[in-house]
Each structure stands twice: as C-alpha cells, then as structure tokens.
Amino acid sequence: MTTETKKLRGRPRVFDMDEALDKALQIFWQRGYEGASLAELTEALGVNKPSLYAAFGNKEELFMKALSKYTTGPVAFVRDVINEPTSHAVAKRFLYEAADFLTQPSHPKGCMIVQGALSGGESAEMVKKVLIQYRNAYENLLTKRFEQAKQDGDLLSDADPHALAKYLATLHQGMSVQATSGASNDDLKAIADLALSAWPKAK
Amino acid sequence: MTTETKKLRGRPRVFDMDEALDKALQIFWQRGYEGASLAELTEALGVNKPSLYAAFGNKEELFMKALSKYTTGPVAFVRDVINEPTSHAVAKRFLYEAADFLTQPSHPKGCMIVQGALSGGESAEMVKKVLIQYRNAYENLLTKRFEQAKQDGDLLSDADPHALAKYLATLHQGMSVQATSGASNDDLKAIADLALSAWPKAK
DNA sequence: TAAATAATATACCAATTGTTACAAAAAAAT
DNA sequence: ATTTTTTTGTAACAATTGGTATATTATTTA
Structure with missing residues (x-):
C-alpha cells in the first residue's frame, strides 16, 4: 500500500493530483515554461485556478513539480x-x-x-x-x-x-x-x- | 555611396534605423521572441512604440528584420x-x-x-x-x-x-x-x- | 509665409498575464 | 444537527501584453 488514503476531512478534491500534474507536464513540455499560460493549463487539467494554486502553489512551483515528475518518469x-x-x-x-x-x-x-x-x-x-x-x-x-x-x-x-x-x-x-x-x-x-x-x- | 540619403520631407526621424534594429537584435537574441517584451525593446532602442511600429511594423516583423540582419551580419x-x-x-x-x-x-x-x-x-x-x-x-x-x-x-x-x-x-x-x-x-x-x-x- | 508631409510624445486601448477574495458546497468530527 | 475543515466556482485583482488614436512638432515644398 503505497498511497495511504487517510480519511481527510473537508470537501474532497475532485481531481487526481497525479493525473493533473501529468497533464501540466505535457503542456510545459510542449510550450516551455513561459509559453504555457495558466489559462491553457487550467483548461487542460480541468481544474480551476484556485484549486490549482491550492494544490501546487504558483506557476513556478507547478513547473518544478512537473519537472520532477518528468525526471522520475x-x-x-x-x-x-x-x-x-x-x-x-x-x-x-x-x-x-x-x-x-x-x-x-x-x-x-x-x-x-x-x-x-x-x-x-x-x-x-x-x-x-x-x-x-x-x-x-x-x-x-x-x-x-x-x-x-x-x-x-x-x-x-x-x-x-x-x-x-x-x-x-x-x-x-x-x-x-x-x-x-x-x-x-x-x-x-x-x-x-x-x-x-x-x-x-x-x- | 551605398546609402543614398535623399531629401525626405516631413519631420526627420530622430533615431538611426540600423542602430535601432541592431539593438532589437541583441534583445531578441538574448530573450527569444516571446521573452522580449515591447517595453524592453522600446526602452533599449530609445524609441517609443508608435515610432517603432511606423518604422518596423509589429513585433513579429521587427523580429524577422532583426533575424535578417543577424544572418547577413x-x-x-x-x-x-x-x-x-x-x-x-x-x-x-x-x-x-x-x-x-x-x-x-x-x-x-x-x-x-x-x-x-x-x-x-x-x-x-x-x-x-x-x-x-x-x-x-x-x-x-x-x-x-x-x-x-x-x-x-x-x-x-x-x-x-x-x-x-x-x-x-x-x-x-x-x-x-x-x-x-x-x-x-x-x-x-x-x-x-x-x-x-x-x-x-x-x- | 502657408500648405503638405511625416515623425514625435502622450495617453490610451482591449486582451491577457499570473494571482487571489470570497462565498457556496461537501465531507468529517463533535 | 452543528461545527469545523477543506475544496470548489465565480468573479475579481493589478500588472503587463502587443498595438493605436490623437494631437504636436519639425521639416520640405510651394
């Protein structure tokens, strides 16, 4: 059991973080850091901006996390x-x-x-x-x-x-x-x- | 006499087009097309936007002209x-x-x-x-x-x-x-x- | 000197940039 | 059932993006 799904309280997240990060990776990969706009990112991820920011931080952090996923994937x-x-x-x-x-x-x-x-x-x-x-x-x-x-x-x-x-x-x-x-x-x-x-x- | 300076009428251009294009080239060279903003370009060229547009067209045309200068320079x-x-x-x-x-x-x-x-x-x-x-x-x-x-x-x-x-x-x-x-x-x-x-x- | 021409500077434009306030919604805990 | 916690959606934010309208200034031509 790698992903310990502990019961979290509060409204449950509607998207899968890993899948979302994967999609962000594709966008950054194709467009580059500056070429990828938040509009395109949220559109592709199917996640609105506040949720994206809550989950990954800002654009730069999102890129870094996608980059990390790239290197380990x-x-x-x-x-x-x-x-x-x-x-x-x-x-x-x-x-x-x-x-x-x-x-x-x-x-x-x-x-x-x-x-x-x-x-x-x-x-x-x-x-x-x-x-x-x-x-x-x-x-x-x-x-x-x-x-x-x-x-x-x-x-x-x-x-x-x-x-x-x-x-x-x-x-x-x-x-x-x-x-x-x-x-x-x-x-x-x-x-x-x-x-x-x-x-x-x-x- | 390569540059035939014919008497043009109207207010004379205050900047040298060739020098300006050279400066634009430096910016594009360093920043890339998208990374170079019009603000940085006009700042570096010492030319305000309307003059820049009148002289070179839009950003894309300016890039193409700088690129052309790059290849011949x-x-x-x-x-x-x-x-x-x-x-x-x-x-x-x-x-x-x-x-x-x-x-x-x-x-x-x-x-x-x-x-x-x-x-x-x-x-x-x-x-x-x-x-x-x-x-x-x-x-x-x-x-x-x-x-x-x-x-x-x-x-x-x-x-x-x-x-x-x-x-x-x-x-x-x-x-x-x-x-x-x-x-x-x-x-x-x-x-x-x-x-x-x-x-x-x-x- | 007046008309014509062309470049200037200021100030603006709508659209997009990344980012966030805020209130509603959904779950767990009391 | 109420409180607590967290995510969601909408709607906005200031700043910046590329691009212009407009009026002024400087020059040549008549």
Whole structure:
C-alpha cells in the first residue's frame, strides 16, 4: 500500500493530483515554461485556478513539480545508462535511447530539460537556472562514469572523461532541437552512429 | 555611396534605423521572441512604440528584420565555410568558428536561430516555423557541399552527405545550448575535436 | 509665409498575464 | 444537527501584453 488514503476531512478534491500534474507536464513540455499560460493549463487539467494554486502553489512551483515528475518518469531510464559495462556501451545506449525518446509520437518531441526555458524574460530566470543545473547534473554523472572507465582500463589514460561527457550531452541537446524541428528517429540514429564512430577505443 | 540619403520631407526621424534594429537584435537574441517584451525593446532602442511600429511594423516583423540582419551580419561567415577545399576542412572550420562565435563575450551566448523560439505559445508559431526553415536551409547547404565532395572523390562513395550535414547541424545546435548554459570556448573546441575524429577519411 | 508631409510624445486601448477574495458546497468530527 | 475543515466556482485583482488614436512638432515644398 503505497498511497495511504487517510480519511481527510473537508470537501474532497475532485481531481487526481497525479493525473493533473501529468497533464501540466505535457503542456510545459510542449510550450516551455513561459509559453504555457495558466489559462491553457487550467483548461487542460480541468481544474480551476484556485484549486490549482491550492494544490501546487504558483506557476513556478507547478513547473518544478512537473519537472520532477518528468525526471522520475519519462526520462528516468537515462540513469540506468551508466550501468552498461563499457564506456562505449554507455555512449551507444545513451544516444540510441535519446533518439527513440526524443521522437516518440506518444508525447511532445524533444526534451523538456533542454527546451523548457532556454531563453526567456526575467520571470523565467529561476526556471532557466534550475534546468541548467539538471543538465549539468547529468553531464557530471557521465563524467564520473568515464572516470571509472579509465580506472577500469576501459578507456586509455589519455582519454578526457569531461570532454567525452560534454560531447554526449551536446549531441543529446542538439538531437533534442532536431527532434523538435521534425527530424525522424532514423535521422537521429544516423547521427548517433556517426557520433559513436568517434568514440575512443579501449586499450 | 551605398546609402543614398535623399531629401525626405516631413519631420526627420530622430533615431538611426540600423542602430535601432541592431539593438532589437541583441534583445531578441538574448530573450527569444516571446521573452522580449515591447517595453524592453522600446526602452533599449530609445524609441517609443508608435515610432517603432511606423518604422518596423509589429513585433513579429521587427523580429524577422532583426533575424535578417543577424544572418547577413554576425553569422554571415558561416556561408563561406563551404568554400573550404575538403569536406573535413569544411567540418572543422564550421565547428571551430561555431565554438568561437557561440561563446563570444561581445554578444549574447548561443545562436539566435537555435534559441529564438524553440518552444512557446501560439503567438510564436510563425517565428518558430521560420527559424526551422533557416536551420534546414543551412543544413541543406552542407548536404550539397558534401554531395559535391563525393563527386570530387573527397568523400568515399559510401558516405552519407545528408547524415554528415545533420551531424554537424546537431553539434552546432547542441553547442549553442551548451554556450547558453555557460560552456567555455575551450569546452566547445574539445567537443569539436572529438566530433571531427568521427569524420570519414578521404579515399 | 502657408500648405503638405511625416515623425514625435502622450495617453490610451482591449486582451491577457499570473494571482487571489470570497462565498457556496461537501465531507468529517463533535 | 452543528461545527469545523477543506475544496470548489465565480468573479475579481493589478500588472503587463502587443498595438493605436490623437494631437504636436519639425521639416520640405510651394
């Protein structure tokens, strides 16, 4: 029993918070933080503004919660990537799964962490910063994995873990832009293959 | 005499259209289409709204004109890239100049054609489309250059010009995101070097 | 000097932005 | 049955959005 439904008093909430957050995620994913208006959000969620504010706080908090759901939901798989046995396998799986994910027709194209708030006005500043942190966090994860690969002898001593991680992150971010612009899964796979041919050989 | 200053009648314009457009470009470059408000634009240009509208049309037209200035100004150099003698030289110069340009401290980080309107509300739809066209146009330029390289024997017959062009475009777009997120010139150069090591050898 | 022309500044417009007061409604607790 | 608690719906809020009407000012032409 994960969700302990304790008897709460007061008028019961008419909507499911998790479903609502999911719908908010879709909107933010597609429109970006500033591009998503509260009118569109409440409309899509089927929840009026006071209820939305009571449940999630303001727009920024709603975005952050949707973002959190994004990282533990749709893109949770990327954390497993580092468990591949070799650095090459890590890179390959990362780029291939990115290609699949970014072009999936079941949800908006591209990555929310990349496109959620790249540019924008003053009001998007905080969201922008947080998204940069998310991107850096994942990049650091890859860096550490490739440092490990060096210790394993899987990467030669002249390999640069930081550069390799940034290379993959850059490709992912570029592929995200490509996907949003209409690139197909095959297009991205071809890019991934080309990119992988640059991968340093093991000893 | 490029600018024929014909005697116009009526009250003379108090601001320089070219300078004003340049300032608008900076704002759009940094904020994106939707993120740039008319208040910020008029403030930065030192021109009040009626004058701005009389001179450039509405916000969308102003953006398009700034975009046009962008392509014939700051990023005009990318058209020369295809004149390099080999496909590898084209790729190298493209990525290196991108690294320099995207991190230059004299103007906003990143590329306006990438970040100008990746996501956004309904009102940004047209701008979004136009930016995609610009990106595709340059990608096609690279594709054609690499098709030529195949005919030249500079690329082997199994090379895929389309994929190579998309590979470079993707790297550029990813590097643009990286630059906006704080990556340094050296970071981007290291990415470029790695990316170039994937380049197919000539016969 | 007067007429014609065009850009200026102020002040406004309706529509939308994110956010909230407030009263009615629905449940549990007393 | 009444109180307490919480959510709901309506309706509003000030601020900002992109965009203009209008009157004034500055210039050239006649």
